[in-house]
Every structure is written in C-alpha cells, then in structure tokens.
Amino acid sequence: MKEEVICAGFGGQGIMVLGKILALAAMKEDKFVTWMPSYGAEVRGGTAHSMVVISDREITSPVITNPTTAIVMNQPSLDKFLPKTKAQGLVIVNTSLAKVNPTRKDLEILKVPATEMAAKLGNIKVANMIILGAYLAKRKTLSLESVLNALPETISAEFLELNEIALRTGFNL
C-alpha cells in the first residue's frame, strides 16, 4: 500500500492542518509516513498545498508529482491537480468553491459541498474536517478512530468538539 495525497486550497482553509492530521493518524497506525508543505511564497488567501505519503514500506521521496488522491478545496487547486492525479486516482472536490468540469474519465471524482456543510455546522473553518471525513470513508487508508485520536494534537480544546462533529459528518455522507 502506498497512498500519495495532495491537500490543496486557499491559505486559511486549514490545508496544512488537514495534511498533518492525516500524517499523525498514519503514525498512530504505525505506518511509514511523510508530510511536506508547499513552501513557496505563500500568502493568506493564495493557494497552498501539503503532500502526505502513507505507506507500508519506507518512504523515499516526500515530494509528490502525481498524487493517487487529490483533496481540493478551491478552483485554482482543482485546475492544478486534477490533470496531475494518477489514472484510477481519486479527486475529492469542495464543490462549494470549485466547479468540476470533468475532462478525464479515468478518475473517480467525489463531490462534497464542504464549505456549505461547514457553514451549517456554524463555522466554515471546519470544511477541511468534513472533506477529511469524506476521504476516510471513501479510501479507508486510515481508520476514523486514528484520526479522531490525532485531533487533540493539532486542534485546541476549545474547537475540538466542533471538529469532531465535522469529521463525523463528512464520514457519514
């Protein structure tokens, strides 16, 4: 098993945290894992992405050119990573902020109106947790429990419950 995930979106959408939680959960499941941010001249409101490699074997390069899964939170990220995703790969799109115009038939595309769903939960910032939940349900690379266990290490106690609810909401879609 080797899963190469790119999480992408606007700065401020919790893209880095999304990747880190995946990485922490993978570590808790004793898998090999690397996490790497795109560290260009990123600014709040610009696009950013993080790369997470999860594997049963030692990981060689943490740099992902062609992901097996792309989790995209906005239009520029969709435009950038849909063409790069490996054949038979998975693209999860936040359809609240991106319109899918499928040009490729060799991909599985999962549409989640994550920002709208998060707004219904009272805070658009948890859109990342909703889409993470949807990913876990779809790919089963990691268990929901491991991710729930990883949450307290990156999310402050004040927002923990809301993030858990958002994660479960996405998972139970």
Next chain:
Amino acid sequence: MKERILLCGNEAIGEGAIQAGCQFYAGYPITPQNELTAYMARRMNEEGRVFIQSESEISAINMVFGASLAGARAMTSSSSPGISLKQEGISYLVGCELPAVIINIMRGGPGLGNIAPSQADYFQATKGGGHGDYHTIVLAPSSVEEAFSLTFLAFDLADLYRNPVIILGDGVLGQMMEPVSQIQNSRPKVKNYSKDWILNGCRGRNPRIIRSLLLGEGELEKHNQRLQKKFKEIKEKEVRFEALYLEDADFILVSYGTVSRICKAVVSNLRSLGKKIGLIRPVSLWPFPEEIIKKTAKRLKGILVVEMSAGQMLEDVKISVEGACPVYFYGRMGGGVPTEEEIFKQVIAL
C-alpha cells in the same frame, strides 16, 4: 511500543542541538530553514540559554565566534545565500581553531535563486568555502531522525577537533515531517571536553590569545602544517557512510541526503528485477568516503552519481575511482528533485 513523534527536519536539528547542550544560538531568518530558528527561539528560552535573532547572517557567525572562544557550545543556521555571507567568519573560526556548528539547509542558486531544495553548495561546504587552506567537517543527514543524531554528533566533533562542523541538508529535509523515535527513547549522553584554551578571564593565570593573524616569520606556515595534521587525522578517523549490496553489486549508485532516499527505492526496484545493483551513501561529505569507493570501483561495471546539482560530489567520486570504472552522472538543478522513474530510466539506459 516505541513512542514516536512527528517532527520536521528543521525542528529535529534544533532538538539535536538542544540535547547536545548548545548554549548559544544566533541566526537570521531565511527560507527553507525558518522552522529551525523558530524552534531555537522557543526552546533556548525554555532552557534558559541564549537565543539571538541577529541583524544579519554576518553578525550571527561572528557572535558564534565570540561565544565559542568564551567556551560555549554555539550554533548558527541559514540557507545558501546566508551561508555565503558567513564564509569569512567560518574561515576565521578554522584559523582560530574554534568549535562551532553551522547548519545549511540548501536552496536553489546561484544568487538569491529560489527557495526550493538543492545540493548545489557541496563545493562550498566541502572544499573550504572561505579563504585559506582548510576544511570543515560536513555531515549530510537523509532523514529527520538522522537530522537529530548528526546534529548531536556535530557538537562533539566540533569540540573534539576544535573545528567548525557543517550540517548540509536541503529544503526537502528541512521541511519534511517524519515520525522519529530516537529523540525520546535514547537520549544520548553529552560529552564534556575540557577547554583549556578559552578566554574566560585571566585572573590568577597567564593571559591566552586567540587569533588568526600570524605575522611572524614562518609562524603561519607552521600553523598551517598543524591544521593539515589535524585534517589528516579527521580523514583517518571520521569517515562515515552507508553501503547497500556491495558484496555482489556490479553497478552502484552514489548519492547523499534527500537524493539517496530516492536512489534506495531505485536500487530495491532493480534488485527485485534481478539486477546486481548497490548503493553508497556518503554521510560525511568531508571527510569523503574515498577508500570504500576506490575499493569497490575495481570490480564494478560502472557508477551513477545522482545529485540535485550540476555534478559536484561527482568530482570526489571520480577522484576516488581513479579511472577504475566509468562514472556517469544524473542531476537536477535550481530546485528540481529527481524522481524514482527518472533515475530508474537513467540506470536502464546505461
């Protein structure tokens, strides 16, 4: 079960320094090593040690000079353009035989270049870098775990030989997060080196002098001979490398740092196809593992050197091989990171 934590390379270097008893850190921010400066800002303060964000890279290396001659374990860090600025200070440190640890998380050059990973400072790090006949010890970690352990080692080597030690990483190593276990499980012991040469006030003893200006007739040549004797000893004792499948290999890859991880995957893929391929990963870039390469080359059909540069370590490999087998090269520059597929194709094409 082993307790593991998730750290990036920059933070692991910082923790390596903290646990090695680093008492003084000065640095000026630059991507892709900022997590290290940020880590030191927090941890040095927690430990009641000295952290200074200096006004420039040049002042940082000279502050390290001052801290070191007063006997403190001292470190600075930067990335390529900032390391170029420090070269004068590094030459002075070697001239004065002062220990120091210098971290270079390399980015693309020349000039300001970009902030993507690179290995193009190999020449600068291993061949001296500043003016004068000298070497710094250069260690190249290839994982977050090793970023920790080699930084810890760097402080010991610096004190042991009274010479600066450089940790040479790249943007990928600095930014990448991996689980690490060693940091919490087996805290290494900090060695104490008696420093009978430091300037700590001469009440009750004769004054000591630390300087690199030696104007007396023959004085500087004698000093250089002594330095060279020390470098010879380092070459004899401090070579470090990792080797894979050398017993039966008829072709090997040579690479270091981030690139060696990618090469390892290529080696294991080719092995599963029945190819007799091996790998040598220099861990110490200076002193360079000449002997093992020389010995192995005699029974090889060829060597492929892979770097994120136009071919710098390549020269040291060729010097070591002494023409015993062909040496090929594959490199990416200016922030390009070679992929498994690219290297695989290169090997197959040979």
